[in-house]
Amino acid sequence: MSDAPFRQITIVGLGLLGGSIGLAVQAFLPGARVVGYDADPVVRSAAKARGLAHRIADDAHGAAQGSDLVIFCVPVGAMGAAARAIAPGLSSEALVSDVGSSKATVAAALAEALPGHHIIPAHPVAGTERSGPDAGFAALFRNRWCIVTPPADADPGLCARLIAFWEGLGARVETMDADHHDKVLAVTSHLPHLIAYTIVGTASDLEQVTQSEVIKYSAGGFRDFTRIAASDPTMWRDVFLSNRDAVLEMLQRFTEDLTELQKAIRKGDGAFLFDHFTRTRAIRRGIIEMGQDDARPDFGRSDHQPEG
Amino acid sequence: MSDAPFRQITIVGLGLLGGSIGLAVQAFLPGARVVGYDADPVVRSAAKARGLAHRIADDAHGAAQGSDLVIFCVPVGAMGAAARAIAPGLSSEALVSDVGSSKATVAAALAEALPGHHIIPAHPVAGTERSGPDAGFAALFRNRWCIVTPPADADPGLCARLIAFWEGLGARVETMDADHHDKVLAVTSHLPHLIAYTIVGTASDLEQVTQSEVIKYSAGGFRDFTRIAASDPTMWRDVFLSNRDAVLEMLQRFTEDLTELQKAIRKGDGAFLFDHFTRTRAIRRGIIEMGQDDARPDFGRSDHQPEG
Numbered sequence: 266m267s268d269a270p271f272r273q274i275t276i277v278g279l280g281l282l283g284g285s286i287g288l289a290v291q292a293f294l295p296g297a298r299v300v301g302y303d304a305d306p307v308v309r310s311a312a313k314a315r316g317l318a319h320r321i322a323d324d325a326h327g328a329a330q331g332s333d334l335v336i337f338c339v340p341v342g343a344m345g346a347a348a349r350a351i352a353p354g355l356s357s358e359a360l361v362s363d364v365g366s367s368k369a370t371v372a373a374a375l376a377e378a379l380p381g382h383h384i385i386p387a388h389p390v391a392g393t394e395r396s397g398p399d400a401g402f403a404a405l406f407r408n409r410w411c412i413v414t415p416p417a418d419a420d421p422g423l424c425a426r427l428i429a430f431w432e433g434l435g436a437r438v439e440t441m442d443a444d445h446h447d448k449v450l451a452v453t454s455h456l457p458h459l460i461a462y463t464i465v466g467t468a469s470d471l472e473q474v475t476q477s478e479v480i481k482y483s484a485g486g487f488r489d490f491t492r493i494a495a496s497d498p499t500m501w502r503d504v505f506l507s508n509r510d511a512v513l514e515m516l517q518r519f520t521e522d523l524t525e526l527q528k529a530i531r532k533g534d535g536a537f538l539f540d541h542f543t544r545t546r547a548i549r550r551g552i553i554e555m556g557q558d559d560a561r562p563d564f565g566r567s568d569h570q571p572e573g
Numbered sequence: 574m575s576d577a578p579f580r581q582i583t584i585v586g587l588g589l590l591g592g593s594i595g596l597a598v599q600a601f602l603p604g605a606r607v608v609g610y611d612a613d614p615v616v617r618s619a620a621k622a623r624g625l626a627h628r629i630a631d632d633a634h635g636a637a638q639g640s641d642l643v644i645f646c647v648p649v650g651a652m653g654a655a656a657r658a659i660a661p662g663l664s665s666e667a668l669v670s671d672v673g674s675s676k677a678t679v680a681a682a683l684a685e686a687l688p689g690h691h692i693i694p695a696h697p698v699a700g701t702e703r704s705g706p707d708a709g710f711a712a713l714f715r716n717r718w719c720i721v722t723p724p725a726d727a728d729p730g731l732c733a734r735l736i737a738f739w740e741g742l743g744a745r746v747e748t749m750d751a752d753h754h755d756k757v758l759a760v761t762s763h764l765p766h767l768i769a770y771t772i773v774g775t776a777s778d779l780e781q782v783t784q785s786e787v788i789k790y791s792a793g794g795f796r797d798f799t800r801i802a803a804s805d806p807t808m809w810r811d812v813f814l815s816n817r818d819a820v821l822e823m824l825q826r827f828t829e830d831l832t833e834l835q836k837a838i839r840k841g842d843g844a845f846l847f848d849h850f851t852r853t854r855a856i857r858r859g860i861i862e863m864g865q866d867d868a869r870p871d872f873g874r875s876d877h878q879p880e881g
Contacts (some may be wrong), residue, residue, distance in 0.1 A: 304680070342843075348732075366793075390793050394857065402872040409792055439789070449786050452776050454793025457837075460768055463831045465853040467761050467823070470830075478757045480745070482860040485674075485698050485762025486716055488860060495857035498850035502853070505838045505846055516773070516835055522778075523771045527824055530767075530813045535650075538813055542806035545773040549702065549803035551788040552796060 269297035270429040271334035271360070275322075279312040280302040280497070281392060282364045284401025287317035295530065302328035302397070304350070308399030311398040316383035323544040324352035336404040336428065337363040337375070342372050342503035347379035360423045362387050366450060366500070367508035368414045370441035376416075383420055385427050387413045387437055388446065389571065390454070396497040407435035414443040428545050455504055456519060459512065461493035462501070521559070575606035578737040579642040579668075583630075585655050587611040587620040588805070589700060591646030591674045592709025594707040596703055597742040598710040610636035611706070612658070622637045633658035642738065645671040645683070648660035650811035656686035663690065670695050673877050674758060674808070675816035676722045676751035684724075691728055693735050696722045697744055698762070704805040715743035716864065722751040732786065759819035764827060766865065767820065769801035770809070 274290055276283045279301050285406035290299045301318030303309050304324060304378075313321045329335050329351045339347045342361060355361070361384045363370040368386050391409035393400065411431040415424045427497045428438045468479045468487065483491060505512055529537040582598055584591045587609050598607045609626030610633060611617050621629045628635035637643050637659045647655045652671060663669070669692045673679040676694050683692045699717035701708065719739040723732045736746045749757075776795065778788045791799060815821055837845040 322847040359807040362816075371586055390790050392793075410790055412790070438692070445781075449782050449790055450793060452779060452782055453787055453795040456775075457772060457794035457798055459834060460772060460831070462850055462853050463834055464765060464768060464827055465856050466849055467764075467827045467830045469852065470759060470826070473753075474757050474760055476856070476859070479761055480863050482698050482718055482720070482757055482761040482855065483860050485700075485758060486765035489801060490765055491729040491853070491857040491860055493794050494853040495799060495848075497853070498847050501850050502843050503844040506841055506843055509838055509846045510842070512838060513835065516831075517790050518778070519772055519775045520831070523768070523824075523828070524873055525768060527821065530817055530820060533814055533817070535810050535814055537629055538810040539806050541774055542770055542802075542804075542809050544777065545770050545799070545802040546806070548773050548788065551784070552791050552799055555788050 269294040269296055270426040270433065271332075273298045273300065273332040273334075274430075275300045275302065275329045275332040275335045275351075276318065276338055277302050277325075277335065278338035278343075279308050279317055279321075279398045280338065280394050281400040282389070283336070283403075284312065284317045284398050284466060285403065285405035286336060286338065286364075286401075286434070287312075288401055288403040289406060291316075291319070293435065294430075294433045295475045299329060300332060300450060303352075304347070308398050315398060317398060317401065328353050328354060329356070330354040331354070332359055334360050334362065334427075334486040337361070337365075340497075340503040341365040341367055341371050341374075341507045345374035345378045348375050351440055352379055355379065355384060359383070360385060360427060362427060364389055365507075366454065366504045368412075368446045370507035372414065372416060372443050383423055385413060385424055386420050386443065387411055387427065387431065388450070389403045389431065390450075391436075391495070394492050394495040396500070404435070406431070409436055411436035411438050411440055412446055412515070413440045414446050416443075438501045447508050447511045451508055451515045455508055456515045457499055458493055458496060459505065459516065460519070464490050465494040577602040578734040578741065579605055579640075580610060581606045581608065581640040581642075582738075583608045583610065583637045583640040583659075584626065584646055585610050585643065586646035587625055587629075587706045588617050588646065589704050589708040589713075590697070592620065592623070592625045592706050593711065593713035594646065594672075594709075594742070595620075596709055596711040597714060597745055599624075599627070601743065602738075602741045602751070607652060608636060608640060609867045610659075612655070616706045623706060625709065627704065629673060634662050636662060637664070638662040640664070642668050642670065642735075644668070645673075646812040648805075648808045649673040649675055649682075649815045653682035653686045656683050660687060663687070665690060667691070668735060670735060671727055672697055674762065674812045676720075676754045678750050678815035680722065680724060691731055693721060693723045693727050693732055694751065695719055695735060695739065696758070697739065698758075699744075700804070702800050704808070708852050712743070714739070717744055719744035719746050720754055721746055721748045722754050723748060724751075745803075755816050755819045759816055759823045763816055763820045764823045766801055766804065766809055767813065767824065768827070769798040772798050773802040794854075812869040
């Protein structure tokens with residue numbers, strides 16, 4: 266009766282990602298049933314009120330019953346505990362997946378918590394700086410990449426169904442191994458977040474410049490960093506702890522490059538600065554050509570500017 | 574016959590900022606006449622074709638003739654030379670201003686090039702990563718801050734007219750002294766640009782991660798940095814050279830803070846990371862409350878997403 270790649274999907278953790286999956290399944294995979302669960306009763310109430318799933322389970326034990334796909338949408342440091350809580354109701358036929366931002370650590374945590382189960386981790390590269398059960402929306406994954414990281418012994422049929430599931434939600438899917446994923450995301454996501462968190466903290470600690478001045482004149486570039494640095498603190502703490510080696514490696518390279526530019530400024534070496542700044546434009550062009558962003562000035566934000 | 578604060582405005586340099594001023598004067602100050610000049614004949618032709626001014630002057634000498642306001646919109650390192658080129662046609666009654674991103678160095682360069690003239694520097698905190706005569710648009714300054722930095726001996730009447738001019742283009746105006754401006758902007762704009770330029774360079778130099786992967790998965794946070802790092806290389810080279818001391822001071826603080834977070838990651842100090850990441854959310858809230866940005870996820874970009 267249904268063409269959906271899975272008959273019933275359980276989502277564990279109903280924040281931005283989990284809530285968005287719940288809404289997206291209902292919007293784009295009408296043949297599938299979706300069950301939601303969150304360890305926090307306040308979040309469960311909010312999820313019921315927003316209709317994030319067809320049914321919100323009241324306890325972990327019953328949440329996975331009857332589901333052929335269970336997706337963990339909790340901070341990567343909480344994956345193991347969430348999996349152990351769900352285990353009693355979990356069918357051995359079901360596919361277990363997640364949406365965590367680091368993959369090698371999560372794969373190990375899920376494998377340890379759920380021995381003998383089918384596990385194929387995944388990471389939809391999508392999000393906003395908002396979090397919680399009110400933050401999700403059905404279109405979050407549309408035209409965004411989802412990276413699936415099947416272990417070497419993964420069942421190819423289940424892997425194909427997981428890919429079909431994410432494509433059904435509008436994502437473009439790529440597969441790679443977990444270690445490579447963690448290196449790629451260390452530079453495209455984790456390091457940018459770490460730097461944004463740092464500079465926003467630096468700005469708020471200044472004595473000579475007031476916080477209200479920092480906020481007022483943020484349109485000069487700082488604003489983009491504050492958006493990133495407003496992301497969920499628990500999620501990001503766990504990302505840095507779980508992808509430590511790759512993050513520290515990328516950070517080391519960044520620091521070397523920053524020191525070189527610092528030296529050029531100190532020496533007044535304009536040619537070095539100009540060459541470096543010219544080179545970085547090409548990457549931006551690549552991103553716009555790939556359709557990963559809007560080329561219009563201000564991303565079209567000026568259309569919606571407050572009139573105040 | 575006109576309520577415009579200036580009768581005729583000369584714009585020297587017809588890139589993003591100069592072109593936007595030309596279009597904004599025509600759109601919002603209909604009583605004023607605007608004359609444009611650029612040292613590059615190719616830019617002058619493009620400016621004529623786009624109608625960036627009522628008249629495009631063919632030489633520097635004639636560009637300022639008859640104008641009661643002359644605004645230099647060239648990279649900050651070129652202000653002195655541009656002012657000397659324009660000087661022969663400049664009335665001693667005219668007000669001289671600019672739009673440079675650093676103010677103490679520019680004020681000194683203009684004062685040296687134009688002794689005895691009225692000079693009140695200004696900095697509209699607005700822009701996009703695009704540059705050149707095709708990049709400007711009339712609404713660029715709407716609801717953006719413009720910082721006016723009058724020297725101690727500035728004529729109060731001229732200062733009031735310059736403020737009225739920027740308000741006429743839609744900006745919100747604040748005044749402060751040049752040194753304080755340079756400290757504020759070092760943290761809200763110059764340091765963010767330096768960091769964005771650095772990380773985009775770091776990413777493009779990696780061996781283990783391909784450039785196409787960096788581009789593909791940029792939605793994780795990196796994308797915002799590439800937008801900043803696509804800004805005009807000449808302009809930014811000059812900003813770092815002209816505001817060197819304040820930039821190096823802010824960079825030193827940033828590096829200390831980054832080292833502290835790096836150490837927390839290495840030691841696995843989750844509590845330190847969590848506390849730091851929680852603190853930075855407040856600044857984001859302040860920016861949204863000030864109306865300096867759009868609170869919607871993705872700034873409403875999802876409305877305009879390519880379908881491909």
